[in-house]
Every structure is written in structure tokens, then in C-alpha cells.
Amino acid sequence: MSQDVLTTETNRRQLQQIIAGLSDGVIVLELDQTLIWANDAALSMHGVSHLAELGANAREYATRFALRYRNNHPVPTDNYPIKRVARGEAFSDVLVEVTPTDDEQRLWVHSVRSMVLTDRAGEPESLVLIMNDVTEWASAEERFEKTFNANPAPAVICRLSDLRYIKVNAGFLEMTGYARDQVIGASTYELDILEGAEKKDLAIERLREHATIPQMQAELKLPGGGSKQVIVAGQPLEFNEEDCMLFSFVDMEPRHKAEVALRQSEERFAKAFRLTPVPILVCAAEDQTVLDVNQAFLDTLAYPSEEVIGKTVAQIDFISDAGARSRLFAALEKAGRVDRVDVGVRKKGSEQIDCAVSADTVNIQNGPCYLLVLMDITERKRTELELVAAIEEVMKDASWFSRTLIEKLANVKNVNSPQLPSVSFTDLTARERDVLSLxxxxxxxxxxxxxxxxxPNTVRNHVATVYSKLDVHSRSEAIVWARERGLFSGEWRTKGQR
Structure with a gap:
């Protein structure tokens, strides 16, 4: 445009009409810092509708609008773009946040540049501020910045034009031990995050093509020496209007440590399982299919492993009483564990042994299982039964039982082992309770x-029913059963005492 056009008032008005329709904001000042004109876009970017609301001059403008840099530091009044252009400074792409001093809730972000208009002699004649409203862009950038920095996953952003890192988050710094200034500005040649990558050629090719880099294992060199195994992936993005690549990482070290710890734990369990001299069985909780047994189980029950592994507990049928087996697994399903439950166990050759079974729920290969431990108590039970039989032999008539003898017999009978839920006193009929009391x-x-x-026959039938319900086989066992539960305590007396 020729200087002649700018010298005429008519052409100046026409130029203002053209500028008024632009989306860029334009403010024109005299050399004495007086504001003489602003287009609608500039007024809108300040939330006003008339030039006078911007202020008569640069000084009044500074009192009506507070400016801050993007790092949240206030802009000194002398560094306001309107002050700088008044001093004749040339600048471009200055980012400032603009807030009315009387309404701090409103905020715009302006990208401002300056222009000095000269006359024919080249002397300054008018001053111009040109601004873009980049509030939406700045808001999106701020959200990205906060998300990027808050993301616990280690990440860096590499500018593709020169392959230099322009952003790094705290997760990457914590994972590697690098300082921020050791990463920002460094090139991929100085800090090669793809070093040792299992598909490095593919990653470099995708990097050149500005394409997604799939997940792959890599080895990161650490600033203090040594290296760290990671999973790395790249995603192209545009940042500050530049093509970039976002690299994100997964630290493999915690997973590796967990895998080592799990493997060591499994090895310790396997050794203890194999070497324990007590029979142990592991079965699935869902259908009681046997998954494993130790050698002590095979030796004690005389089974070969092929007749046990893969079969259900019911199919093997080594628990003599089907009802006891059902109650055992019902208690396991309900409580998750049982402790020292007496069950009869049948060896392969039909020989019977007595065992105290303890069981607990364990997770194996992400599935719930039952771990059953069998303690052979056959000899102990035989000793107890022989003692009870001897006592019964010498006391065909229980009427001479003294309280002391009954208590001692109860202690002998009680093997101090919790049992599966059994019949209670309330399960007996009123007549059966009377019979038990007598x-x-x-x-x-x-x-x-x-x-x-x-x-007499009716009484004998009642006695037999009581024995059956209480799972006892003699009067002395019935008396002990009642004594263990504190029943009829006032009735423990001999005939002589009555």
C-alpha cells in the first residue's frame, strides 16, 4: 500500500472500515499514548463495547486491566504491550492473560504483536496493537498440561522437527532419576529412549512417518549408571502447533520383582507341599476335583497318583462316611476353613484309619481351591476307645457313676478337636430328652x-433313637455327650446320693 493512501483522511476511514471487519483485534494509538481507535474484535476481547471503556490512554488502560504472563506472574505496568508499543518497540506473539480489574472472574488470553506506522519520511506516525483471542487454545493447553503433569504414567514429548524433548512429567523423572533440565532440550541421540527396544527399526520408521509406535520392551539408560527395563509406546500429537510424539512408559521393575517374589513363594510352597510327611490334598472348590496330592498322601492311603489326580473326592471315596464328606465341604464352603475335624478315611485296600482333617481355601491359578491336611489319629482313637470300653466293662450299671468319674470320662472322651456341626439338644423330642435325662x-x-x-420296649426304642441322633454307641458316651454340653448338671448323682 502506498504512503499516499495513508495520508488522506478518506482513505484512512476506508482502511478503518476494512480493519473493523477483521477477526483480529486492532487498537490504534497516537504517539502520545492516546487511544484513538479500536475495532469491534478488540473491544470484544476486553469485554467492552466502546473505545472509552478501554481508557483514554495507555496509563488508564493499565488501571482498568490486569495482565499476567502464562506462568502466572503479573506483567509490570511498564511491560504492558500497550506501553511497549508506545515506546516504539517491535514484538510479536506475546502471550498475556487479560482480566478486568473490576471483575476478576473474567479472563481472556491474547497473543499480541506490535506495528509502527510511519509517514513518508519514515518517521513514526501511529502505533498499532494487533491481538488474537487464544483463550480457548490456552484453556485446552492448560488442561493438557495439568493432565500430562498429573499423569502417574512416565511420559515425555519429543518435537519431531529436531527430535528434541520439550516436555517431561514427574513420573518419568521419578522412574529414571533424571533432573528436568537433563531431559528438556536433549535430543533423542543424547537420551535414547528406544535403546535396546525389541523392535527398534520399526519404532524409528514409525517415528519418521509420524505414526503410532506400538508397545515394545526397551532398556532405558539411567543417569547414575545402569539401566531399567520398560515398556514404551509412542503416539503422534500436535503441541504448540508443532508435530510431536508423546512417549509413555511402563516400569517393568515392580512387575519383575513381583514375578520373582511369586515364583519364590510358589517354589517354597511346592517344596513344603512335597516334603511334608503329613498327607495333603488340593482340590478345586467348585467340584472337588483333585489337582494335586503329596507323596505322603499316596503312601498313607496306598493310592497311585493316576487314580487320584483329576478325580473328584467323591469318586476316590476315601472319606468313609458320605455324610461326613458332605458336611466337611459344606462347612468349607460356608466358612472357608475348618480345623481338626475327625473323619474316617478308607485306604485303597479298604483298611480304615481315623484322621483329623484341617482345611483352608487357597487361590491357585486365579481359582479358589481347598487345601486339605490329614493327620492320622488312629492310634490315639484306639487308645481312647479301649479306655472307654474298659470303663464300660466294669460299670454295666451306670448308677454308681460319681461326678468325678463322669468328669474324668468326659475329659478322656474329649479329644480337644472341633467337630463339624452336629445335632443339638433341641433336636431331640421332649420324650427323648426325658430318657436322656434319666x-x-x-x-x-x-x-x-x-x-x-x-x-420297656418303648424305652429301648427311645434309647436307640437318642444314640442314633447323638452319634453315640453306649450309655457312658451319652452321659459324656450331655456332660460336655453342661446338661442335667444338677442330676449327676449316684443312687446312694438320691
Missing amino acids: ICEGLADKEIAARLKLA
Whole structure:
């Protein structure tokens, strides 16, 4: 445009009309810093509708609008773009946040550049500020910045034009031990994040093509020496209007340590499982399919492994009483564990042994399983039964039982081992309770019949039913059963005491 056009008032008005329709904001100042004109875009970028609301001059403008740099530091008044252009400075792409001093909730981000218009002689005639509203862009950048820095996953951003790192987050610095200034500005040749990558050629090719780099293992050199195994992936993006690559990482070291710890734990468990002299069985919780047994199990029950592994506990049928087996697994399903439950166990040759079974729930290959430990208590049970039998032999008539002897017999009978849920006193009928009470008094069947005015055969049937429900086999065991539960405590007396 010729200087003649700018000298005429008519052409100046026409130029203002052209500028008024631009999306860029334009503010024109006289050399004495007086604001003489602004287009609608400039007014809108300040939230005003008239030139006077911007202020009469640069000094009033500075009192009506507070400016901050993007790093949140306030702009000194003398460094306001409107002050700088008034001094005749030439600048471009100055980013400032603009807030009205009377309304701090409103904010715009301006990208400002200056222009000095001269006359024919080349002397300054007018001063111009040209600004773009980049608020939306700045907001998106701020959100990205916060997300990038807050992301715990280690990451760096590499500018593709010169392959230099322009951003790094705290996750990467913590993972590697680098300082921020050791990364920012460094090139990929100085800090090769793809070193040792299993598909390095592919990664470099994708980097040149500005294409996604798939996940792959790599080795990062650390500033203090040594290296770290990582998973690295690259995603192209545009940052500050430049083509970049976002590299994200996964530290493999915690996973590696966890895998080593798990492997060591599994090895210790396997050794203990194999070498323990007590029979142990592992089965699936869902269907009780046997997954593994130790050598002690095979030796004790005389089974070969092929007749056990892959079969269900019911198919092997080594627990003699099907009802006890059902109660055992029902208790396991409900409580997750049982402790020292007495069960009868059948060896392959049909020989019976007594075992105290403890069991717990474990996770194997992400599936719930039951771990059963069998303790052979056959000899102990035999000793106890022989003692009880000897006592029963010498006391055909239980009427002479003293309280002390009953308590000692109860202690002998009690093997101090929790049992599966069994029948309670309330499961007996009223008549069966009466019969049990009189048994505990030491009465014989005929005496019970007389006391209850029942036929002897009826009493014998009631006694048999009581034995069956209590899972006992003699009067002495019935008395011990009642004694263990504190029943009829006032009735433990001999005939002589009555």
C-alpha cells in the first residue's frame, strides 16, 4: 500500500472500515499514548463495547486491566504491550492473560504483536496493537498440561522437527532419576529412549512417518549408571502447533520383582507341599476335583497318583462316611476353613484309619481351591476307645457313676478337636430328652420305664433313637455327650446320693 493512501483522511476511514471487519483485534494509538481507535474484535476481547471503556490512554488502560504472563506472574505496568508499543518497540506473539480489574472472574488470553506506522519520511506516525483471542487454545493447553503433569504414567514429548524433548512429567523423572533440565532440550541421540527396544527399526520408521509406535520392551539408560527395563509406546500429537510424539512408559521393575517374589513363594510352597510327611490334598472348590496330592498322601492311603489326580473326592471315596464328606465341604464352603475335624478315611485296600482333617481355601491359578491336611489319629482313637470300653466293662450299671468319674470320662472322651456341626439338644423330642435325662441319672431301662410309665420296649426304642441322633454307641458316651454340653448338671448323682 502506498504512503499516499495513508495520508488522506478518506482513505484512512476506508482502511478503518476494512480493519473493523477483521477477526483480529486492532487498537490504534497516537504517539502520545492516546487511544484513538479500536475495532469491534478488540473491544470484544476486553469485554467492552466502546473505545472509552478501554481508557483514554495507555496509563488508564493499565488501571482498568490486569495482565499476567502464562506462568502466572503479573506483567509490570511498564511491560504492558500497550506501553511497549508506545515506546516504539517491535514484538510479536506475546502471550498475556487479560482480566478486568473490576471483575476478576473474567479472563481472556491474547497473543499480541506490535506495528509502527510511519509517514513518508519514515518517521513514526501511529502505533498499532494487533491481538488474537487464544483463550480457548490456552484453556485446552492448560488442561493438557495439568493432565500430562498429573499423569502417574512416565511420559515425555519429543518435537519431531529436531527430535528434541520439550516436555517431561514427574513420573518419568521419578522412574529414571533424571533432573528436568537433563531431559528438556536433549535430543533423542543424547537420551535414547528406544535403546535396546525389541523392535527398534520399526519404532524409528514409525517415528519418521509420524505414526503410532506400538508397545515394545526397551532398556532405558539411567543417569547414575545402569539401566531399567520398560515398556514404551509412542503416539503422534500436535503441541504448540508443532508435530510431536508423546512417549509413555511402563516400569517393568515392580512387575519383575513381583514375578520373582511369586515364583519364590510358589517354589517354597511346592517344596513344603512335597516334603511334608503329613498327607495333603488340593482340590478345586467348585467340584472337588483333585489337582494335586503329596507323596505322603499316596503312601498313607496306598493310592497311585493316576487314580487320584483329576478325580473328584467323591469318586476316590476315601472319606468313609458320605455324610461326613458332605458336611466337611459344606462347612468349607460356608466358612472357608475348618480345623481338626475327625473323619474316617478308607485306604485303597479298604483298611480304615481315623484322621483329623484341617482345611483352608487357597487361590491357585486365579481359582479358589481347598487345601486339605490329614493327620492320622488312629492310634490315639484306639487308645481312647479301649479306655472307654474298659470303663464300660466294669460299670454295666451306670448308677454308681460319681461326678468325678463322669468328669474324668468326659475329659478322656474329649479329644480337644472341633467337630463339624452336629445335632443339638433341641433336636431331640421332649420324650427323648426325658430318657436322656434319666440315663444321666444312672437309671437302667426298666427303671426309666417305671419312672415314665412306659413299656420297656418303648424305652429301648427311645434309647436307640437318642444314640442314633447323638452319634453315640453306649450309655457312658451319652452321659459324656450331655456332660460336655453342661446338661442335667444338677442330676449327676449316684443312687446312694438320691
